[in-house]
Amino acid sequence: MKVELRNLKAQDQMPLERMLASILSFDPEDRALAMELINIALDQTDQKDYSFILAIDEDDQPVGYTCYGPTPLTDGTFDLYWIAVDPRCAGQGIGALLLKAVEEDIQSRGGRMLLIETSSSLAYEQTCRFYLKKGYELVETIRDFYRQGEDRLTFIKYFSPDGYLKRKGSPL
Amino acid sequence: MKVELRNLKAQDQMPLERMLASILSFDPEDRALAMELINIALDQTDQKDYSFILAIDEDDQPVGYTCYGPTPLTDGTFDLYWIAVDPRCAGQGIGALLLKAVEEDIQSRGGRMLLIETSSSLAYEQTCRFYLKKGYELVETIRDFYRQGEDRLTFIKYFSPDGYLKRKGSPL
Numbered sequence: 001m002k003v004e005l006r007n008l009k010a011q012d013q014m015p016l017e018r019m020l021a022s023i024l025s026f027d028p029e030d031r032a033l034a035m036e037l038i039n040i041a042l043d044q045t046d047q048k049d050y051s052f053i054l055a056i057d058e059d060d061q062p063v064g065y066t067c068y069g070p071t072p073l074t075d076g077t078f079d080l081y082w083i084a085v086d087p088r089c090a091g092q093g094i095g096a097l098l099l100k101a102v103e104e105d106i107q108s109r110g111g112r113m114l115l116i117e118t119s120s121s122l123a124y125e126q127t128c129r130f131y132l133k134k135g136y137e138l139v140e141t142i143r144d145f146y147r148q149g150e151d152r153l154t155f156i157k158y159f160s161p162d163g164y165l166k167r168k169g170s171p172l
Numbered sequence: 173m174k175v176e177l178r179n180l181k182a183q184d185q186m187p188l189e190r191m192l193a194s195i196l197s198f199d200p201e202d203r204a205l206a207m208e209l210i211n212i213a214l215d216q217t218d219q220k221d222y223s224f225i226l227a228i229d230e231d232d233q234p235v236g237y238t239c240y241g242p243t244p245l246t247d248g249t250f251d252l253y254w255i256a257v258d259p260r261c262a263g264q265g266i267g268a269l270l271l272k273a274v275e276e277d278i279q280s281r282g283g284r285m286l287l288i289e290t291s292s293s294l295a296y297e298q299t300c301r302f303y304l305k306k307g308y309e310l311v312e313t314i315r316d317f318y319r320q321g322e323d324r325l326t327f328i329k330y331f332s333p334d335g336y337l338k339r340k341g342s343p344l
Contacts, residue, residue, distance in 0.1 A: 140312035
């Protein structure tokens, strides 16, 4: 399957809602929050809190997307809020393509690190392995964060401080 | 000084803004975010994301306040977003009074834990000592989170799971 990347458009709202509904590891609350962020991005075109990158198929239909943005009160830290791939297109490297695009974008914006919070539940085991494989480090576990028995895991990738300084115009 | 606690009212907006401006450890971005949360609570009276408790003096003027709420996507985890005390009233136990009121309120709402994120900068050293003294545990440090050289520290207090089960109506 040939996959391309592009920005979020109004026409994607319904297809993304259907895609989110087909992802079994997301519960209704997850889906509602994911749609809330999509709607914010579509309604408030000048907002800078949430950036989206979509993966689309040959028919311009979304097969995955990611939502990320600058972490409030930080200088150069970014959060990956969502990365979702249509289950029918799993195992084709779409998640990796999206994550790479996020990393490139935030580095071009002076990002020093990307932070990903996820759950310790079995449903996310594969997701955690994916982040580790992509060079993310598990820096923290908060026991029972989501509910009794379900921890919050924080993964981080630090980008080159050398590259960061260069982009900031330092002579180093 | 005799201090009492009460809910947030519209009349507190200006005094709180002045109080925040007098706290040197808050930078303009911190203050703007603190005021944003105050305005959300005053404008959207049915919102449940941000709860406020104010400490007031004999003239009903705020000398401190705290903002906290349920952590999104969790069952029973709460975040302490702000705790601020008028610098002219420091050292009188107002922070401790506010924190105790928060802990009591969230436990009555089935809260299992209270999570506090703060900065490793020198300006917050006393704050960190305060949390440790109040039984909070430093569970995580994210290096360079706020900016190069300024880490994010996460403090947590877990409340009795026994008490939690009782409140949920368990026979245990």
